[in-house]
Amino acid sequence: xxxxxxxxxxxxxxxxxxxxxxxxxxxxxxxxxxxxxxxxxxxxxxxxxxxxxxxxxxxxxxxxxxxxxx
Numbered sequence: 831x832x833x834x835x836x837x838x839x840x841x842x843x844x845x846x847x848x849x850x851x852x853x854x855x856x857x858x859x860x861x862x863x864x865x866x867x868x869x870x871x872x873x874x875x876x877x878x879x880x881x882x883x884x885x886x887x888x889x890x891x892x893x894x895x896x897x898x899x900x
Contacts, residue, residue, distance in 0.1 A: 838884055842875040845888035849873075852895050863898045867891055 834842070849871025856864030871891050878884050 834879070835881060838879075838881045841881065841884040841888060845871050845884070845892065846875065848888075848892055848895075864895060867895050867898070 849868040851868070852864045852871060853868030856862065856866075856868060871888065874887055874891070875884060878887060
């Protein structure tokens with residue numbers, strides 16, 4: 831089992847936290863867009879191992895939270 835680098839761990843924690851906040855916000859407001867994007871932000875680090883892709887996908891999903899407000 832290979833441990834991820836420090837920058838990958840920071841990306842996982844950062845975007846997972848943003849995803850959790852978006853999910854709770856969407857649940858409270860009964861809006862499905864932030865809930866779905868929050869779930870995506872929390873789950874995608876389990877499937878992506880490249881650090882650059884972690885930051886790239888996380889940035890796009892976080893930007894989508896602001897573009898597709900619920």
